[in-house]
Amino acid sequence: MMTTSSNHIMDTASAAASTIAAIATPNAAGGIGLVRISGTDALRVAARVFMSKSGVDVAKSCGYRVYYGHVRAEDGAALDEALCTVFRAPKSYTGEDCAEISCHGGLYITKRVLRAVLAAGAKPARAGEFTERAYLNGRIALEQAEAVAALISAQGESALKAANGVLGGALGAKIAAPADNIAECAAQVAAWVDYPDEDIPEPNSAALLARLLPARADLAALLKNYENGRVLLEGADAVICGRPNTGKSTLMNLLCGTNQAIVTDIPGTTRDVLEAAVRLGEIPLRLADTAGLRVGGDVVEQIGVERARARIAAADLVFAVLDGSAPLTAEDRELLEGCAARHCVIIINKTDLPSAIAQDDLAKYGKQVVRLSAKTGDGLGELRRAVEDILGTAEFDPAAAMLINERQRECCGRAERNLTEAASALQSGMTLDAVQILLDDALNALLELRGQRASEAVTNAVFSRFCVGK
Secondary structure: OOOOOOOOOHHHHHHHHEEEEEEHHHHHOOOOOOOEOOOOOOOHHHHHHHEEEOOOOOHHHHOOOEEEEEOOOOOOOOOEEEEEEOOOOOOOOOOOOEEEEEEEOOOOHHHHHHHHHOOOOOOOEEOOHHHHHHHHHHOOOOHHHHHHHHHHHHHHHHHHHHHHHHHHOOHHEEEHHHHHHHHHHHHHHHHHOOOOOOOOOOHHHHHHHHHHHHHHHEEEEEEEEHHEEEEEEEEHEEEOOOOOOOOOHHHHHHHHOOOOOOOOOOOOOOOOOEEEEEEEEEEEEEEEEOOOOOOOOOOHHHHHHHHHHHHHHHOEEEEEEEEEOOOOOOOHHHHHOOOOOEEEEEEOOOOOOOOOOOOOHHHOOOOOEEEEOOOOOOOOOHHHHHHHHOOOOHHHHOOOOOOOHHHHHHHHHHHHHHHHHHHHHHHOOOOOHHHHHHHHHHHHHHHHHOOOOOHHHHHHHHOOOOOOOO
């Protein structure tokens, strides 16, 4: 397991000196409520509020033990039956002494248990502070800490597999080989550049390239897999648009699985943007149903049309819905021409009715065309496959080592760009001191990705996105 760099370990001493606590279960009633405690005094704090039925003092317990007993309030009154699980440093999630008190899962009783723990000497934990301590104590690398957040927010099987792969160390292992090669090349170049009076042979450009080019290829593969799978991890903004009465709201309801939008035969029923989070296969979509695009209508409808156009301009994916039972109109053609530069699926809706649109009518627009009945659901599988093809998720391999967020992608991209420039410099015969700078920058980017050179500002940004209690 990696050792974090001293330039950002704050406060590790001051962090270790404090004992923190938080509720680690959701803010809702459930079967179990869990209060987590971590720090040098964690077990002593737990012993002040938890009395085991067997009489064992949990402050003196070995790790990996679970005790049944009761939790007491600040005044000594019994609060609840509970279990107390004990973990001893360094074999705990945070790498510190930890205790977890599991009580009945009512909101009030769980908060009362936390209040008793805080009164016994613990401090309220910040968002992500437990995982941050795991990182600062060398239990996990920074990208593994981010995988914990990705695991919690995973919205599908592919996202879950990707997060578990990073948490299990797949990304760290994938980066280790190129990082070692870059470090070896950088050391050879630095020795020759920095000690010109020593009898050090000049590094051979061909030998350096033999190490650097495979390293660059490894990083390029990571970047490609991230781009292919990005929408599976982060989701995509999708908008349903078209002229009135093409079946946009019916399609919205089909994708949502509920009657989210009002459906009538009256043109202009949808006046504003309706939004919902849905999944199409494995792809999470932030879906918006918009007002029908047409000229005319009242003032309210026209405001809705302007909002619809703004959403189309900002969307990652456009569903351009046509009424397949009627010939193409000027408004249909205007919409399709406006989507020329966008990821777009042309949906010929109402296939349950006689068709009035031929495939050749749409060929010039160069977009995926799907025939579908939003009323019956026929054609939904074809729509899913078209979206996977457009967004590139069909080529995504969740089992491969991968980057899981923009911070990691930026670090990897920076390293790959520096390696590309270093290889070009070697091939063009540039001086090795220029190559040295590029190699140092590439290596620093990979070290930053793993948290070995990450600034306090970077780590603060990472852990601020966590929930309290994790």
